[in-house]
Amino acid sequence: MQRYTATAIALHWLIALLVIANFALGVFMTDIPGLTPAKLRYFSWHKWAGVTILLLATLRLLxxxxHRAPALPDTMPAWxxxxxxxxHSLLYVLLFAVPLSGYFxxxxxxxxxxxxxxxxxxxxxxxxxxxxxxLETTHFGLNMLLAATVALHVLAALKHQFIDHDSVLRRMLPVRT
Structure with missing residues (x-):
C-alpha cells in the first residue's frame, strides 16, 4: 500500500485539528452576548488559529x-x-478562502x-x-461550506474503511495499520 509522506500526514492532521477547534471556537464565541474581555480573548485566539491554518495550508499546498499523492485504488469507480x-480541491480552496475572508x-x-x-x-x-x-456573511457561508465538505470527507474515508475495505483511509493515518 502506498502512503502519503510523513510531512503530508502531519500537516493533514494538524490542519484538521485546528480547523475543527477553530470552528467550535467560532461558534462558541459568537454566542457570547456583549463584548466581554473573555470574548475579545476568544476572538484573538480564533484569529491566531486562522492565520496558523492559512500558513499551514500554504505549506501543505507547496x-x-x-510530492504526488498516492494513487487511488483501481477498484474505485471513475465517478x-x-x-x-x-x-480535495474544494478543501484546499476553502483552507485559504475561510481564513482570508475572516482576515478581511x-x-x-x-x-x-x-x-x-x-x-x-x-x-x-x-x-x-x-x-x-x-465579509461577515461570506466568512460564515464559507465556514458552513467547509464544515459540510469536511463532514463529507470524513464520511467518505469511513465508507472506504468499513464498507469498501480498501486502503484509502490507512494511507493517511499517522500510524501504520
Whole structure:
C-alpha cells in the first residue's frame, strides 16, 4: 500500500485539528452576548488559529505540488475518483478562502489582526461597514461550506474503511495499520 509522506500526514492532521477547534471556537464565541474581555480573548485566539491554518495550508499546498499523492485504488469507480479530486480541491480552496475572508472581515470592521499579539498583519483595507457586513456573511457561508465538505470527507474515508475495505483511509493515518 502506498502512503502519503510523513510531512503530508502531519500537516493533514494538524490542519484538521485546528480547523475543527477553530470552528467550535467560532461558534462558541459568537454566542457570547456583549463584548466581554473573555470574548475579545476568544476572538484573538480564533484569529491566531486562522492565520496558523492559512500558513499551514500554504505549506501543505507547496508540499503537495512537489510530492504526488498516492494513487487511488483501481477498484474505485471513475465517478468516485472524480468526486475525491473535486472535494480535495474544494478543501484546499476553502483552507485559504475561510481564513482570508475572516482576515478581511476583521480589517473591514476596523480591527487589525495581530498574530499572537506580537506581529501585526498588514492593513490592506480600511474600515468599511458595508464591506464588513458582506465579509461577515461570506466568512460564515464559507465556514458552513467547509464544515459540510469536511463532514463529507470524513464520511467518505469511513465508507472506504468499513464498507469498501480498501486502503484509502490507512494511507493517511499517522500510524501504520
Amino acid at each position: 508540499w503537495r505540488l512537489r 468516485e475518483k472524480m468526486a475525491a479530486h473535486a472535494s 472581515y476583521s480589517l473591514a470592521a476596523g480591527v487589525p489582526v495581530v498574530y499572537f499579539g506580537v506581529i501585526e498583519l498588514p492593513v490592506l483595507i480600511g474600515r468599511d461597514p458595508q464591506l464588513k457586513e458582506l
